Amino acid sequence: MQISAIYANLCCTNIQRSARWFETLFNRDPDRKPMPGLLEGRHRNGCGFQLYEDAEGAGDGTVQLIVKDVRSEHERLRGIGPGQVELGGDRMVLRLRDPDGNLVMLTEERGA
Template identity: 40%
Template sequence: MTVTSVLAQATVSDLDRAERWYATLFGRAPDSRPMDGLIEWHLTADAGVQVWHDPERAGRSTTVLGVSDVDAAARDLTAAGVAHVGPEPGGGSRVVRLDDPDGNRVVLIGD
């Protein structure tokens, strides 16, 4: 098997609320709405994040995103009003841990 792309998925209880939070995180509206209850951000040609309305499973997802500058990402998130404790050591890199409104974990990782 050869993996050629990745779509991370977060399950949420309120799609409108989640859309606002993820739009703030990514600095833009979703790139697509492929079906009812699903929105997507295409982050690279081969990677993206899906946010799926599934109240019974909401809050049980983790998404790890590599970023080029953790400090800049943390500053941008603070300016946008996204709560976090700032960059911290993690797994040989530095990380910023975030929780969406349902408690899904989003981890930004980089130098």
């Protein structure tokens, strides 16, 4: 199998409400709305994110995003409820919960 891209996917109960939250998280609007109830954002190096309206699957997901500076993201995201920056080993982690309770982890690899 030759993979050209990979997308993380989280489910939500209300696409409009969750879209606003993720627009704040990613600091941008989605790139595409390929079908009703689905939003996509394309990122660098073949990575992407999908938000799908599906009440049954909402709240059970986890996505980890590797960022360059967790502390600056913590400051920028104060309005959407970030936890405290956690230090552990060779990384710093910031945990957030989207409106449905899905876990979003921002991770900075220290010394990388």
